[in-house]
Amino acid sequence: MRGWYFLRCNRLQWSKRRLQPLYQPTRGVAWKGRAQLSNVEKLVQDFRNEVARILHFEEAMYLMEWDLRTGAPKRGVPLRAEAIGTLSDEVFRAKTSPRMESYLNRLSDPDVFATLDSVTAGTVRELKRQFDRDKAIPADRKKAFVMLTSEAQSVWEEAKETSDFELFRPYLERIVDMQLEFIDYWGFENDPYDTLLHHFEPGLTVAELDPIFRNLRQETVRLLQDIVASGVRPEVGPLLQDFPIWQQRELSTELLLYMGFDFSAGRLDTTVHPFMSSINRYDARVTTMYVKNDLRSSVFSTIHEGGHALYEQGIADELIGTPLCTGTSMGMHESQSRFYENMIGRSMEFWETKYPSLLERFPTLSGMSLEAFYAAINEVQPSLVRIDADEVTYNLHIMIRYEIEKALINRSVKVAELPLVWGEKMQDYLGVVPPNDALGVLQDVHWSGGDFGYFPSYTLGNIYAAQIREALHRDIPDYMSEVLQGHLLGIKNWLNDKVHRFGKLLGPREILQQVTGQGIDSGALVRYLNDKYRPLYHI
Template identity: 35%
Template sequence: MKPAEAYRWLLDYSTTTSLHRSMKSLLNWDQRTYLPKGGHSHRAQQVAAITALLHGRATDPEFAEMLAKVEASQIPGGPLSDEAVNLREWRRNYDRATRIPEALAVELAKAASQGELAWQSARRENDWKGFLPYLNQIISLKRQEAAALSTGGEEIYNALIENFEPGENAGSIRVLFDKLADAAFELLEKIEAGPRKPDPTALQGDSPASVQKTFIMEIIARLGYDLGAGRIDRSAHPFTSKIGPGDVRITTRFDPNSFVMALFSSIHETGHALYEQGLPAEHWGTPRGRPISMAIHESQSRMWENMAAKSPGFWKHFYPLARKQFPWLNKIDIDKFLFALNEVRPSLIRTEADEVTYNLHIIMRFKLERMLIGGELEPEDLPEAWNTWMERYLRLLPPDYSNGVMQDVHWPAGAIGYFPSYALGNMYAAQFYAKAEEKLGNLQEMFEAGEFAPFLGWFRQNVHSQGSRHLPRNLVKAATGEDLNADYLIAHLKRKYGRLYEL
């Protein structure tokens, strides 16, 4: 077979694999939304079966043969050509997949499915004892996966980070995180000593779920989310799922006493969905048409949630609509609402944390999962370690497991190595936002006028359409002209909260 024919074979093979991956995505979406309890066991078997199929395709010797044939030809061209990008990612994924035995891949998929389902009920019932066996199994399997993926003398946790962040490692991440933590502690101290205090009751009032959903759907559509190619449902933990081209779904959860939680979790997920809907459709089914990393993904969600949707310009535009849907807001001045919306206060729950303290939640999880995978910490000792770091970083002690060590779905679902992506995403977001404003002009004036298309357009051009063309750190340099720099996020936080709190 000639190299050109082999490349065509690889494209077809990749597209078929992506169709199978879409089926798995649909199973996972259903599991987290509508699956009845009686279907849990069978669903775990379904997920395990399709995982075995996907692992077999990912490690197929014929795929390796075709890949090697094309790599040795002139087809790749320049390093950023579509062909070169596909070959780079196919090679990386193949080399990693072949290091993991199929039995381990299947066991991991089954354990992650069972672990997430167990977590849903265990968290609701504050049942750490019942949850621990599932967590023990996941940690044991993830240690095996990390060891299998590791290529040298480096710590095995790096291999799990690589699942989500190509090119990153714990050492380089720690340098950035130490800088973020120091800045957060310093700013938090100034805020707590400052003269101004927001009134959190400004965010509370009767908020029927049906009204919230109508309000949310109007806002996210205005931001650019194509509801004709997506939908919004309820789930225990909000998430985004791309089933395939033309089908990118988000979920949220509602609080009847305030629309704020549902709105901002929905805008967060909309950021993810906008990225997925903006990927180059002509490359669907190949690496060139996929997101490059979860930190880049999180940069989109965190940027829309915090930098755009919690800004004065955004609310000068949408506050009249909010008052129409929630009449109790007519008694709340917009400045009072904005101050309460951006309150800085250490909290137990990561997803409810403000911008200043959020990274501290991530950094402590990074430290804990690094110790878990490295064998310095065992799952049964995790609650004590969790509480120690919560007191050290946030000066809070969880009253129970549900609001402490069991609050996140990531570990029981097997997503160990994911947490660093959130804080990395915050850094990418601040840098992207600053460069978008340099290019477009005053973003607050645009938001106040309800003009979100130019802002989204900058990301469509510089981030979304790039797919996996660049590795994450190369993407930020291509889009902004600079290497990743934590100073953009630190400057954003100091400027925003210095103004709000009159520091």
């Protein structure tokens, strides 16, 4: 699922200096003969031409998938799924072809690899990783999986609309069976779920993630208990009036522009489940969902997906035409969306600037003070739906999904048992039980797309965002003063410089270490949540 993803690098300035170029010229070739260098140059050119050809197929596939989720006619879904399956098969075969294998083997030779520029070397590394993973799967099984998930996503939408898990169950059973089949092809060392985590967050394991989640859960529950005991209850009623959809659309456009989103390199559309799709470097498509009687839904889904889009729009031009021209991992991508949605978009400073224009657009809010509005958009209340969850309880929703996925992959839970298991874990973690499947096990699109291992990236994104926020404060101590003055460009430029421009050239841990000087540490997130919510709830 391509659900997220600089203004040109050579136009972007930070602290009155140009960004350092990503491209590093050919290295270590002086001792080689000119003829041999020419051979290497031709090999590289042929390789990059083949990579570009594959990426063009992928671009067509991404566009078809985006259309499938933003209004394709229902009766056309099976044929569209077949077309996507055919394109996916072509991409899969090209990426695992004898020709690609030959390119990767020749370019991975130590003597040749030492001559490559940094972008080509990174492309070889990334495609070799993909090749090794994809080559393990028979092409016909990969095509079958893509066709299955393309159709399953549309069935999921119908099942969610009718709150009928049984409609979706046979598709999910086949998806889980195929995931288990693929894991057998890939192999694993300690836990079969590790293989799925690696797809979204390279190198991450259950053994590493379990204690991080366990500690974060303990701190979250402690804070949540204190908030509940405080007795403070923000008044959210004014945000639950009727807000005309056309005005919400205008507001969403205004918010994206304010964030620095480039509409000449992207667009905004409507969908059932908000996502961001990067079709190419200059085509980042944001989608959002409008709820007539809840203004918060479109506001924060737009800012969230806009954060994903700014990441994609901030990638350096040097990476165009390579598989490096996207976010380095799902977790790092989520860090950008969650940073903008929560740490900027739910801050008092942000709304001190934007609230007057919001009142002009929606005068029925005029009786609500800025302070009351701020408290309402930061209400902490255990809820049924993940995407509507507040910052404090959100990660508990993720942990529920993480535990269920591990159980499915380790065969300790059956798909047919999911509604019951879901309800039990919701009661255990959040103290609420969904009244139906739509508000329970069917609420997320991810499993219909086969994206097992994806959910932990959301909490990792929150953790990364908090760590990056502390680094931003270190470099620009008064950055929130800029927000108060209505200026977000300095923050965007800093993120472009420190995170976005590298795309996939650097791994998530490299970027995190480079920006923060640390590895994965939930401490920054715990500090952020306590510093924000204890004063808000007078505890």
